[in-house]
Amino acid sequence: MFGKAKDLYAMQKEAREMQKQMKQLRVQGKSEDELVVISMNGVQEIENIEIHDELMDLSEKNQLVKSLKQAWKDAQKNLQKEMMKDFDMDKLKGMLGG
Template sequence: MASFGKLGELYKMQKEAREMQKKMKALIIDGESKDGLVVVSINGTQEIEDVSIEDSLLSVDRKDDLIKRLKQAAKAANKKLQKEMMKDMDMGKLKGMLGM
């Protein structure tokens, strides 16, 4: 049978996890293609929030260029997000959550 102290700790950790999820959902990171013609915005849970495409890329004969730039922008956004997450991560808290 778990002690009340451990149950309290578990509740606290769950509350912190919910708060972190809210924070990550609110975090918006922009990634751009190398030439800046495409911008992909993702939130902290890696969901795409917005895509901005320069009008010059919106023609059938530029489809391959558009695809290339979308991939570049998405990759850039994910890299930025990973850096942001590592910066904010409290390694001690993470180890505690993992039971280390």
């Protein structure tokens, strides 16, 4: 039983290290006209949203950027909840030999 727990701990440690590395990765996506640019890290968290000034005035632009970030975070949270529904505690017990 302890051997499996040790293996699980090692896997968790490796996963945390991998996530740390992925968080350092930066990528950008651009609209075809290059008027909107989204920068995100390797764990799909939005770092920045750039909207070209010609698309809207500054007050609308700032609110839109804020709303887009909030919506993205909410979608990520909801996805995590759905994924956790599929994770069964019995599977974890089986991995630990219980």
